[in-house]
Amino acid sequence: MKLLTLNFVSCARKACKSSTSSFPLHPRDAELELVEMEFNPQFLQNMLPKLEWEALQIICNELALPTLPSSTPAASDLFESGGEGSSPAQPTQVARDLHKLLLETTIREGLLVCSNCGHEYAIKEGIANFLLPPHLV
Amino acid sequence: MSRPEDILPPDIYYSSTTARKYTTSSRIQHIQAQMAQRALSLLNLTTPSYILDVGCGSGLSGAILSSTPPEAGGPHVWVGMDISADMLSVALERGGEDPDTGNSDDGSEEGEGEEECQGDLFLADAGQGVPFRAGTFDAAISISAVQWLCNAESSIETAEGRLKRFFEGLYAALRRGGRAVCQFYPRDEGQKRMVAQAAIRAGFGAGLLEDGAGTKAVKVYLVCTVGGGDVAGGDITGVVEGMEGVEVDDTRRRVRRGGEKGMQKGSKQWILRKKDRMERKGMVVKATSKYTGRKRKIAF
Ligand SMILES: C[S@@+](CC[C@H](N)C(=O)[O-])C[C@H]1O[C@@H](n2cnc3c(N)ncnc32)[C@H](O)[C@@H]1O
Ligand SMILES: [Zn+2]
Numbered sequence: 001m002k003l004l005t006l007n008f009v010s011c012a013r014k015a016c017k018s019s020t021s022s023f024p025l026h027p028r029d030a031e032l033e034l035v036e037m038e039f040n041p042q043f044l045q046n047m048l049p050k051l052e053w054e055a056l057q058i059i060c061n062e063l064a065l066p067t068l069p070s071s072t073p074a075a076s077d078l079f080e081s082g083g084e085g086s087s088p089a090q091p092t093q094v095a096r097d098l099h100k101l102l103l104e105t106t107i108r109e110g111l112l113v114c115s116n117c118g119h120e121y122a123i124k125e126g127i128a129n130f131l132l133p134p135h136l137v
Numbered sequence: 138m139s140r141p142e143d144i145l146p147p148d149i150y151y152s153s154t155t156a157r158k159y160t161t162s163s164r165i166q167h168i169q170a171q172m173a174q175r176a177l178s179l180l181n182l183t184t185p186s187y188i189l190d191v192g193c194g195s196g197l198s199g200a201i202l203s204s205t206p207p208e209a210g211g212p213h214v215w216v217g218m219d220i221s222a223d224m225l226s227v228a229l230e231r232g233g234e235d236p237d238t239g240n241s242d243d244g245s246e247e248g249e250g251e252e253e254c255q256g257d258l259f260l261a262d263a264g265q266g267v268p269f270r271a272g273t274f275d276a277a278i279s280i281s282a283v284q285w286l287c288n289a290e291s292s293i294e295t296a297e298g299r300l301k302r303f304f305e306g307l308y309a310a311l312r313r314g315g316r317a318v319c320q321f322y323p324r325d326e327g328q329k330r331m332v333a334q335a336a337i338r339a340g341f342g343a344g345l346l347e348d349g350a351g352t353k354a355v356k357v358y359l360v361c362t363v364g365g366g367d368v369a370g371g372d373i374t375g376v377v378e379g380m381e382g383v384e385v386d387d388t389r390r391r392v393r394r395g396g397e398k399g400m401q402k403g404s405k406q407w408i409l410r411k412k413d414r415m416e417r418k419g420m421v422v423k424a425t426s427k428y429t430g431r432k433r434k435i436a437f
Contacts, residue, residue, distance in 0.1 A: 004214070005216055005257045008273040009268055009269055009270075010268055010269060010270045012261070012265060012268035037255060040212060040214070042185050042207075043185035043186075043187075043212075043213075046184055046185060046187075046275075047187060050187075050272065050273070050312070103214070106257075125229060126229075126258065127222075127225055127229070127260055128258075128259050128260065128261075129260045130218070130259050130260060130261035130268050131260055131261060131262055131265075132262075132265055134293060134294070137265045137266070137302070
């Protein structure tokens, strides 16, 4: 599972819907893998306003990844400013770093734990198991 | 012919052999790809988007989302959910030769030019809801899956209950102005209505679009929009503008649009639709070319 996705999943249990502590889910015993993906700065720019930066910081911290800047980059941080008029804006290192973090860093094996209800979702071969036993739906 | 969802629950029906057969059949690949393309065009995306694929199976539609070129608004990033672990395993296998050997392109046994699955996969039951925070996705697509929700898997569940949880979850997980297109195979008019109603009750503006209406190969698309944001026209009547054969079915009003009757007989559009229909009946039709539907010079 990409770290991007982890910034959007929440606990599936009905009882956790209204609780703020059901997001983000916390990785445990996570085995990370870098999976290359085509660089798509436009997609990143489109996603910026939707990111929960604080949750991303928490996750990076829990996964012992390098510390992130204190606030979400702005769209203007993703592309070099100015330049020769008509040529398309060149993506910045910030954009490349963000791409690597959100789209290429994946959890291959491990658990995701809800801190509201304690439910553990297993990730195997990158696939997260979100099937709930009927009594928890 | 009996419907698979009447025989077995989906996770059992799509066992590993069925999942593999399903995914390697070029006939199925072709039909699923066509429907995914159609659904994608109905989503009308103009910029790389974050898309949920419900009942993504082995990732046939996902591959289309990932490979949409920038000129067509892509490439998109998708997340798939499916209830069958075996279908998802096939998704991982597809085109996924060991990258170190570097021979993923040629010599792969399952069809040519296949790309590795790029979406994130969730083993999840859409009838239990959609486990993403509010406003996550720009759009959602679902090909040939929603009819499975109409069969309750146990006595404590009802089809209505499962549809309700799905559409309410989907509604919340889409951003304002977001759109979902679900192609599905309703058993009958009643089931078609039940699904559309469930979407409307969850808050969607919803319309049904049918390709090849009245034929055995009819394809039903439920087009759903979340109000607010930047939807053209602001509601469903804006969404279906320019579509043919769309039945706008929301709580406010119902309109039946012109459809085929309004189409000029002999026009390229008319020919394409007719060919499509014949093809689906299993007839052989000539490949479409730039000459299709053009007036020919008379020559002997
Ligand atoms: C006909 S296949 C279509 C797969 C894929 N969308 C395609 O076009 O190739 C139907 C899929 O829906 C999935 N499915 C059925 N019920 C489901 C449910 N309740 N939640 C999620 N997926 C489901 C099945 O496991 C199966 O993979
Ligand atoms: Zn929880």
